[in-house]
Each structure stands twice: as structure tokens, then as C-alpha cells.
Amino acid sequence: MKNSLKVERAVHNLTQEELAKRIGVSRQTINAMEANKYVPSTVLALKLARVFSKPVEEIFSLDEGD
Amino acid sequence: MNNRFLFPHRFKMIGWIMLIPSAIAGLLSLLFDYNLFSLNTTVFAVFEDAFFEQRKMFTLTQNDIFDELVGALLVIGGMMAAFSKERHEDEYIAQIRLESLLWATYINYGFLLFSILFIYGLGFYQIMVLNMFTLLFIFLVRFNFILYKTSRAIA
Numbered sequence A: 001m002k003n004s005l006k007v008e009r010a011v012h013n014l015t016q017e018e019l020a021k022r023i024g025v026s027r028q029t030i031n032a033m034e035a036n037k038y039v040p041s042t043v044l045a046l047k048l049a050r051v052f053s054k055p056v057e058e059i060f061s062l063d064e065g066d
Numbered sequence B: 001m002n003n004r005f006l007f008p009h010r011f012k013m014i015g016w017i018m019l020i021p022s023a024i025a026g027l028l029s030l031l032f033d034y035n036l037f038s039l040n041t042t043v044f045a046v047f048e049d050a051f052f053e054q055r056k057m058f059t060l061t062q063n064d065i066f067d068e069l070v071g072a073l074l075v076i077g078g079m080m081a082a083f084s085k086e087r088h089e090d091e092y093i094a095q096i097r098l099e100s101l102l103w104a105t106y107i108n109y110g111f112l113l114f115s116i117l118f119i120y121g122l123g124f125y126q127i128m129v130l131n132m133f134t135l136l137f138i139f140l141v142r143f144n145f146i147l148y149k150t151s152r153a154i155a
Helices: A005-011 A016-023 A027-034 A042-052 B010-032 B066-082 B091-118 B122-152
Strands: B040-048 B056-064
Touching (some): A005 A027, A005 A042, B091 B122
């Protein structure tokens, strides 16, 4: 799965730390998602979508391998 | 994400404080036969046996409890250091936790299997003593390494 977290974070001018605080996770989790090492749960994806005021599909999209 | 079977975060530091000195004392004792102190005392034994002696159950006996203290501190400290919540325990950390536990189990039993097949005599006894603690040790190394690695990348 691909995601545009890094871009969205830049657009909203948030550091990993700030984004992590907003959605109540560790900074490691943000880092791992941006590095495509971790696929978040639906709950976490929805929380991210809420922070960026965008539908989940615009932040996360399927990869060829999925 | 709730992980109900973990200790509160503050136990983590307490665990490390118990674990590190007792690990050093334990290694000194196992590898160099050097005990920091000895404390002969009467203890309660559920079971006791010795060469040329009858087996005894539920009895009082004399013992140097240095190794008992070190062993107990290692287990309690190790469990607390390994299984206390992180400051922000979340779903990703829960996943690393599980993966690290699987890793530790594989490596630990791989190591044990190797020792069963290729280590003989008193050396094997020493390995068995080490093996009581290696599962926690490998878990701690792997889990904290991944946490450190993912916290270090550019913000």
C-alpha cells in the first residue's frame, strides 16, 4: 500500500512529532508508515484522514502487490 | 489500541535498574565463579535432594541465597523492562513487540537446539543456566533496536 502522508504532512506544515500527538500514536508509527514499513489499522487511517480533512482513499492507495 | 497484558510505563525504568546490576552479577558468577557476596540462610524448600542424601519435601534447609537473589531479580527486572508499556504504546509498537517475541523464540530455541546437539559436559549445564534468560534478552535487544531505528530517521 502506498500513502501520501509525507506530502500531506508538508502541506499542513506538521512535524512527525506534532502529527503523532494529534492522533495519539508514537513518532515511530508515523515514521514507519511514511517509510512504507507499516500499514495502519482502519482506525488510525480514519484519524489521519480527519487531521488532513480528506477521504482515506486520497491518502492511502493500493499498490501493484496488494 | 489496548494491550491489556502490559505493565504501566513507569515499571520499565524500575525493570532496567533491577536487570542491569543483576545481569552483571549473574555473568560474573556464572563465567568467573565470582560471587559478589554470600548469604547463608535458612530457606523453605518444596523439594530438595543431594548426592547420597534422601529426597526431602516441604522442608527447611541451609543455602547460600546469592544465586536465588540474582535469578529472581533477573526474571522480575527482565519481565518489567520487556513488558512495560512504552510512553505511547500504540498498534505499531504492539506489532514490533509481537514480531520481536517471535524472533526471540526462534533464536533462543535455535541456540538451544545447537547446544543440545553439540555442547557436552559441564559446558552444557552453563548453557542451560544462560538459556533461562536468553529469551528475554534477545527480545529486549531486538525490540529496542527497532524502536531506536524507527525513531531516528529524519523528522
